[in-house]
Amino acid sequence: MYKTLTIVSDTAICYKNGTYYGFNAVVNEIKSFENLFDKIIWIGYNYPERHSDKTLIEIESKNVEVVLLKKLGGKSIFALIAILLNYPLIFFKILKYIREADVVHTRAPSHPAFIATVISFFWKNKIWWHKFAGSWNAETLPFFYKFQRNLLVRAKHSKVTINGFWDNQPKHCLSFENPCLTxxxxxxxxxxxxxxxxxxxxxxxxxxxxxxxxxxxxxxxxxxxxxxxxxxxxxxxxxxxxxxxxxxxxxxxxxxxxxxxxxxxxxxxxxxxxxxxxxxxxxxxxxxxxxxxxxxxxxxxxxxxxxxxxxxxxxxxxxxxxxxxxxxxxxxxxxxxxxxxxxxxxxxxxxxxxxxxxxxxxxxxxxxxxxxxxx
Incomplete structure (x- = not known):
């Protein structure tokens, strides 16, 4: 059993009535492996407006500590400025919780996962597990997604889990089926x-x-x-x-x-x-x-x-x-x-x-x- 897992994601999470709620697919995925760790720190985006969203379910585990980030995104010039201004704050917050971890799991493509992946190149004495949820076919990806994908291809010190089976797939990029069935x-x-x-x-x-x-x-x-x-x-x-x-x-x-x-x-x-x-x-x-x-x-x-x-x-x-x-x-x-x-x-x-x-x-x-x- 490992001591601490830090998950770095942009997963939707909200807090209501003393309880955290997260996107159901990710909550269930974490449930499947939570017993492998003494503590899980889960970094995700704060979505207070989704308090009545049926796709969010209660995070029941007592050994999961939730850390909320201000959500980033958008294509307007104002959104891009907000992203750039918030990157330093998010960087140091993510760095703080990576320090505590034996295992770091990122969920890409996302801004938090990108930051954690960059940190991984300077801190290789941990188990780094990156999940790339989008298409692995670079030709179909938007610029930022493609940039993250190419960065993960170079992250040979880590394990990258991807969808599907591809020609010339790097050895550290592993084909994984995302779980959803009991x-x-x-x-x-x-x-x-x-x-x-x-x-x-x-x-x-x-x-x-x-x-x-x-x-x-x-x-x-x-x-x-x-x-x-x-x-x-x-x-x-x-x-x-x-x-x-x-x-x-x-x-x-x-x-x-x-x-x-x-x-x-x-x-x-x-x-x-x-x-x-x-x-x-x-x-x-x-x-x-x-x-x-x-x-x-x-x-x-x-x-x-x-x-x-x-x-x-x-x-x-x-x-x-x-x-x-x-x-x-x-x-x-x-x-x-x-x-x-x-x-x-x-x-x-x-x-x-x-x-x-x-x-x-x-x-x-x-x-x-x-x-x-x-x-």
């Missing part, structure tokens, strides 16, 4: 897959931020060209600003009561909807590997997704449908071909997804963490 999820998922049928109208699901980068506009434009008798329901899970959400709700009026905009939902409700759905739609413009694909796979919900990031490393013709937006075939055509496939063909794809889901369990994650990172 053993109980897998057991329940296998039971649901066994009885899931594709011989009637289809229930569709989208999970993510409601904007064009996630392909919500592509989904709605495609559905306008498809026989609606084939569709039972389409669930939109996720949110955006009120203006954008209202825009998409108006664009979906042609679906009548078939379209349901849920906003943010808790994990149990998301899994319930996935268990009832036949297809996950995610024609994103950019991704690393979205956990929602693994969650959908757990319940045999067939992904119809774009070929970005490491998605094609896991989704193939045997377990889903891939849309390459660089070729002439439209997402609408991919959708129609999926709807028109033979029942047994779709059911085979659904069953094959169970194998994929098992890669994304917390048990598998903890095993790899012990053997590959915490040596």
């Amino acid at each position: 053993t109980d999820n897998i057991i329940r998922g296998k039971e649901i897959i066994q009885f899931k049928k594709f011989d009637g109208r289809f229930t569709l699901c989208f999970i993510g931020r409601l904007d064009e980068s996630k392909g919500v506009d592509v989904i709605l434009a495609s559905l306008k060209q498809i026989d609606l008798d084939k569709i039972e329901k389409i669930h939109f899970i996720g949110n955006s600003n009120s203006t954008k959400r209202s825009f998409f709700e108006k664009e979906a009026l042609f679906l009548n009561d078939k379209a349901i905009f849920h906003g943010f939902l808790g994990k149990d409700k998301v899994h319930q909807i996935l268990s009832e759905s036949h297809f996950l739609l995610l024609p994103s413009k950019s991704e690393g590997f979205p956990k929602v694909i693994a969650e959908a796979a757990c319940y045999g919900t067939i992904p119809i997704v774009s070929t970005v990031g490491s998605i094609p490393h896991y989704i193939t013709d045997s377990n889903g449908f891939l849309w390459d937006k660089e070729v002439a075939i439209s997402f609408e055509e991919i959708l129609m071909s999926a709807f028109e496939e033979k029942v047994n063909f779709l059911e085979n794809k659904s069953r094959n997804l169970s194998i994929l889901a098992e890669k994304f369990t917390f048990t598998n994650y903890l095993t790899k963490l012990k053997s590959d990172i915490l040596l």
Whole structure:
């Protein structure tokens, strides 16, 4: 067991009624390995305005000490000035907690992770574990993300966990599946897959931020060209600003009561909807590997997704449908071909997804963490 782990991230955290709440995916990830450390210091961004956000859950562990940073970001000249002015303050705050750590875990791409990565080059007598959550394909990254990626490639004194499997991947950059599923999820998922049928109208699901980068506009434009008798329901899970959400709700009026905009939902409700759905739609413009694909796979919900990031490393013709937006075939055509496939063909794809889901369990994650990172 190690004494102290310091996590450096831009994860959303808020404080209300004497309790800290953090983004659910990260809270659950930390729960899976917290017993390996006497103390965990978790540095994240303060989001007081998100006190009612359903994606934030209670940080229950008593050995997690939360340190809040003022959030940075934006592309305006004023935002860039604020970032530059706050960098020295954040640098010394992060440095203070790195001093206490035996192991330092950064979650990139982010400003705090970038600062910690720079420090790592001058303080190599610790275990440095950097997680790069975005796409590892440099050609698709914005400038700052690409800069961080290239810095991590040079950080050979550390271990870097990334999405997918890439040509010429440096030895210290390790392919890691981000955990999101429990053993109980897998057991329940296998039971649901066994009885899931594709011989009637289809229930569709989208999970993510409601904007064009996630392909919500592509989904709605495609559905306008498809026989609606084939569709039972389409669930939109996720949110955006009120203006954008209202825009998409108006664009979906042609679906009548078939379209349901849920906003943010808790994990149990998301899994319930996935268990009832036949297809996950995610024609994103950019991704690393979205956990929602693994969650959908757990319940045999067939992904119809774009070929970005490491998605094609896991989704193939045997377990889903891939849309390459660089070729002439439209997402609408991919959708129609999926709807028109033979029942047994779709059911085979659904069953094959169970194998994929098992890669994304917390048990598998903890095993790899012990053997590959915490040596």
